Amino acid sequence: MSNYLDLSIKEIHSALLKGETTPLELTKEAIKRAKANKDNAFECLCEEKALLKAEELSKVKVPEDKIMFGIPYVAKDNFSTKGIETTGGSDILKGYIPLFNATVINLLEENGAILIGKATLDELAMGGTGTTGHKGITFNPYDKTHTRLIGGSSCGSAVAVSDAIVPFALGSDTGDSVRKPASNAGLVGYKPTWGQISRFGLFPFAPSLDHVAYFTRSVEDAALMFNVLSKHDENDSTSSFKTRLDDYSKLDGNLKGKKFVVLKEVYDSITDKVIKDKFDLLLNKIKEGGSTVDFVEFGKKLLMAIYPSYIVISSAEATSNNANLDGIKFGPFYKGNTYQDVMMQARTKGFSPLIKRRFVIGSYSLMSENQEEVFKRAQKVRHLIVDRAKELYKKYDSIICPASPSIAPLVKGASNQLNDTYLIADNWLAIGNFGGFPSITIPLGFEDDMPFGVNITSDAFKDFEVFNEAFAMENILGYRDLSVLNFKDKEGK
């Protein structure tokens, strides 16, 4: 069959409407490609269920108003899927079969999308490398030698879209877990305003920072997907009651009069010349399009404190959110003399060393002697950072900066975790989680045949504006529908 899976959701929908392909053909091809992939992207494939559904959908007329009808997709393995083992990439949930679907899985199901598999992730989404899940390292499909990471925690979902297995995939984003891998994988990675997409059925890591997020290969697809997923959900107490627009995909790409701000310290802490040159070029183009761009200091001390405050808040919240993983209600059961014995064994054997170390950081932060100086101080830093961002949003429409200081990191690479590049340029995306701001990464360019991205973050509930600005930049950059199959044709543009 032709390469329909390399196209956007919108284009595949159009091909389905014209009868050029069928849900069954698409699903068979997606499963074939998933099986051929060598990057360790899947926890499991749902071949039987997917083919059965595809066969049913192939018998009915494709509805014009259901853009995702008959299109295969992949979900990160921290979304509850009824009847399908869901481990969150952790041995402690080995064999756990959820009894219900996450709301987003239900919404996609109702709209006719076909789930073909569950994707790998850093264990319980707690990591940014795509190396800590119980299935091992997930590799970047742009590097066939398997020396580079794709990043995490939504590593398998990023592989599935960039390797043209499916046109979209669900992920989750607590610090940058969709938007950073999107940069490493040449994808659109979208994190909405907090509360705009229900988190019911998403395994909680740090609920004050967690967002359902996703990967697509075009900005328009990301907006179309938002139309489907952004609904109030009474099952999620943090789901927003705010009225949504009728259609988030009516994008005109008009940059005239837009005001962008570059965080000077983020820009200054990036040493990669190729990334900076390409970013400068983009800024010139958007200025030509009628926008203004200012370089403004955010406050270096605030930016340097993003990572420590993030690690404290997220690890502390994770300690209580994962307290239910006890080997009793679910998880492997180990016999013991007391219930404490049972829990100790299940948790000692079930969690990997890295996640335990993260939990210990959380537990340490919450000790009574440390609460003021560590945990509460982190929450105060968060407040100041969000206030500073909101101050900028009074004057500017959006923040724009490179999404990452480098191309995808090496598997065996080590970074200095105390320098500006790491603390600022590698971690600034967490501002979006601190404030619940809508934030999108799109492909910006290539270096050594590896992609890198640019990020746009705006004020809460400005999801449409973010899509529109990103759509304009996507038109300028020419990387729509990028995948490993076609990047050579687009790289030089």
Added chain:
Amino acid sequence: MKKVSKEVLKDAANRLMFDMSDEQYNILLDEFDVITKQLELMGEIEGIDKEDVMTFPFNCEVDFLREDEAATALTQDEVLSNAGSIKDGQIKLPKVIG
């Protein structure tokens, strides 16, 4: 800030009902050299301790009470389906009270 030692880290882990190997405690102890320096960065912000904490991005305001609707969420069999130790329709655990 409580001084970090292997004993403190072990206590922190045990409070969360798990343990680690000696090797892992030593790795974490080394990691805390960097973590502690990172945590100190938060204290360098002028007037930080006078600020209010932020626990969520923004308040989710609800100005109505929903109707109570009786529903059965899960059956007993469903609840027990993921438990590793069951007896007579209940999750079986070691004795809690002697």
